[in-house]
Amino acid sequence: MVKKDKYKIAVVGATGAVGRRMVSILEERNFPVACLTALASARSVGRTLSFRGQDIAVGELKEDSFKGIDIALFSAGASVSRQYAPIAVKSGCVAIDNSSAWRMKKEVPLVVPEVNPSSLGKIWGIIANPNCSTIQMVVALKPIHDKYRIRRVVVSTYQSVSGSGYKAIEELEQQSRDILEGKPVQKNVYPHQIAFNCLPHIDEFLENGYTKEEMKMVNETRKILGDEMIEISPTTVRVPVFYSHSEAINVETELPIKANEVKDLLSSSLGISVVDNPNKNEYPQAIKACGKKDVVVGRIREDLTRANAINFWVVSDNLLKGAAYNAVQIAELLLKQVSP
Amino acid sequence: MVKKDKYKIAVVGATGAVGRRMVSILEERNFPVACLTALASARSVGRTLSFRGQDIAVGELKEDSFKGIDIALFSAGASVSRQYAPIAVKSGCVAIDNSSAWRMKKEVPLVVPEVNPSSLGKIWGIIANPNCSTIQMVVALKPIHDKYRIRRVVVSTYQSVSGSGYKAIEELEQQSRDILEGKPVQKNVYPHQIAFNCLPHIDEFLENGYTKEEMKMVNETRKILGDEMIEISPTTVRVPVFYSHSEAINVETELPIKANEVKDLLSSSLGISVVDNPNKNEYPQAIKACGKKDVVVGRIREDLTRANAINFWVVSDNLLKGAAYNAVQIAELLLKQVSP
Numbered sequence: 200m201v202k203k204d205k206y207k208i209a210v211v212g213a214t215g216a217v218g219r220r221m222v223s224i225l226e227e228r229n230f231p232v233a234c235l236t237a238l239a240s241a242r243s244v245g246r247t248l249s250f251r252g253q254d255i256a257v258g259e260l261k262e263d264s265f266k267g268i269d270i271a272l273f274s275a276g277a278s279v280s281r282q283y284a285p286i287a288v289k290s291g292c293v294a295i296d297n298s299s300a301w302r303m304k305k306e307v308p309l310v311v312p313e314v315n316p317s318s319l320g321k322i323w324g325i326i327a328n329p330n331c332s333t334i335q336m337v338v339a340l341k342p343i344h345d346k347y348r349i350r351r352v353v354v355s356t357y358q359s360v361s362g363s364g365y366k367a368i369e370e371l372e373q374q375s376r377d378i379l380e381g382k383p384v385q386k387n388v389y390p391h392q393i394a395f396n397c398l399p400h401i402d403e404f405l406e407n408g409y410t411k412e413e414m415k416m417v418n419e420t421r422k423i424l425g426d427e428m429i430e431i432s433p434t435t436v437r438v439p440v441f442y443s444h445s446e447a448i449n450v451e452t453e454l455p456i457k458a459n460e461v462k463d464l465l466s467s468s469l470g471i472s473v474v475d476n477p478n479k480n481e482y483p484q485a486i487k488a489c490g491k492k493d494v495v496v497g498r499i500r501e502d503l504t505r506a507n508a509i510n511f512w513v514v515s516d517n518l519l520k521g522a523a524y525n526a527v528q529i530a531e532l533l534l535k536q537v538s539p
Numbered sequence: 540m541v542k543k544d545k546y547k548i549a550v551v552g553a554t555g556a557v558g559r560r561m562v563s564i565l566e567e568r569n570f571p572v573a574c575l576t577a578l579a580s581a582r583s584v585g586r587t588l589s590f591r592g593q594d595i596a597v598g599e600l601k602e603d604s605f606k607g608i609d610i611a612l613f614s615a616g617a618s619v620s621r622q623y624a625p626i627a628v629k630s631g632c633v634a635i636d637n638s639s640a641w642r643m644k645k646e647v648p649l650v651v652p653e654v655n656p657s658s659l660g661k662i663w664g665i666i667a668n669p670n671c672s673t674i675q676m677v678v679a680l681k682p683i684h685d686k687y688r689i690r691r692v693v694v695s696t697y698q699s700v701s702g703s704g705y706k707a708i709e710e711l712e713q714q715s716r717d718i719l720e721g722k723p724v725q726k727n728v729y730p731h732q733i734a735f736n737c738l739p740h741i742d743e744f745l746e747n748g749y750t751k752e753e754m755k756m757v758n759e760t761r762k763i764l765g766d767e768m769i770e771i772s773p774t775t776v777r778v779p780v781f782y783s784h785s786e787a788i789n790v791e792t793e794l795p796i797k798a799n800e801v802k803d804l805l806s807s808s809l810g811i812s813v814v815d816n817p818n819k820n821e822y823p824q825a826i827k828a829c830g831k832k833d834v835v836v837g838r839i840r841e842d843l844t845r846a847n848a849i850n851f852w853v854v855s856d857n858l859l860k861g862a863a864y865n866a867v868q869i870a871e872l873l874l875k876q877v878s879p
Contacts (some may be wrong), residue, residue: 342645351844355695355787357737375715390820397697397778397785397825399838399852404817408798408840430844434787436697438737439779445737447695447774458748477744482732485737498739502768504691511740
């Protein structure tokens, strides 16, 4: 990719929950877009998206879709990314991929711009956007790791249905209505009722008893923080919330750690808002983090069981910082590093 | 209390969410009730409860309410229990108290019948029923502690609104309706919207940054398991679920621990059902635990970060095993121990 005043951008999966937010964030951030190509599967062709006051027709994703494109933002699932990201790169495009397809490949940078910008490197092909639940956790962990050196993390998540896309949002809405009206519940996206229930099950189960979502938190966190010694013990849970994921995080560090120090540290860290006034009932909440770009941290308190451990609560909009915004941030980082 | 064929029972707070279940469990368990007295505050007088096909008029709780009563089951909040439990005992009654008022008094037994039946002792005055989130955790921890010796527990809860009583159930229902209809939300029970949201806030905040609910889990667990060395690091969270609490629990033990052994151990333990077939998407769920007396455990898997740690997911009906059923179990245990 060469330096230009404006770039040709494609969004793959443009009609999805994340894709639509990618388009609106490109507009909101005033990203130097020369022209925007919206791509999706054949059944979305004919739909339009609004970008800078114009209607953009959605085109069908094909092998020749990437001709002349500078940057392609992918959010159409792992199998689409596995097939089309290499094609995009072959066409001379940088592919920023929001799926799990490429994240753990050694040669693919896995980037959270506030955390590991230098991992982006200088030669760009596929760049991976981490998993939503990982991103918000590592943004909070990074300053703590730098100062206290993290040894072990025990994390339990409270993840919203929007992480499973529009159909899951509709499913929570419809199931909630049906239950309130005393009607039987229909299940399509999730194997069990999600309305007024909690499911300790996100993505597929693996042989070791963990889900893929849980192992993403383990493996991606280590890769992003560049430290294979960090131990992570996750439980990922879907809760009946529409937008934003919450996480209860317990961190053990090498050095003794104090709640007040961590509050100050995180308050002055990039991409983090601290909301932590228990006396005023102020703490991070899913409904309040929704639409915000920062990761919100609160309930910061020392672990009473040891001098080198701390508990906190992290909330973030999973479609923004957890997906679309982080991908656009990667694109912005890329532009800064393009040689003239 | 002396041995009898049947006993005079009072339920204090009989019209509440827990009180009503106390009455129905006394009936369901065929408890030897000679006569049932339903007590509540003045504003509930005039209401009736059904017990064994008869309508029981609700009487006003007064100082002389306990004359002739053998066992009083209290579930009307801590201040009522603080005032009336000693009066009940003075009247010659055993008071089984579901509030937090007496739990941590040294001379008051804090009993989960499957876990520490011997703590009941031989001289009975006030007997405390533990907090809902504590009960379901200790039922699962006890067999593990006996076999592997527990060192540390990190627990995150997913607690239903029924723990805050009928008004909270109505609030979740009303808020959910209002949001689905695009109307503004009214807040009364909780300081923030609970529908489609998570609140890391149960009971009041303390100076140390923890909530009272969290400190109950710490202190009550140690008292019930009789081991002040067990370290517990809790985060308690209210979720938009009507009934049953869920808990993600990480346990570190002195001895190495294996998931398969724990599955076998818990499967054969009192008061526990193991539901743990990830391949069939079978795991404990709030909506399925509702109405069940057992604590349901699943997602049992080794902590990948160390040989002496394990993760699991515990769900239980907070109004039954977490409150009413445990209280009636204490009464049953009492009857077994009454001298002839």
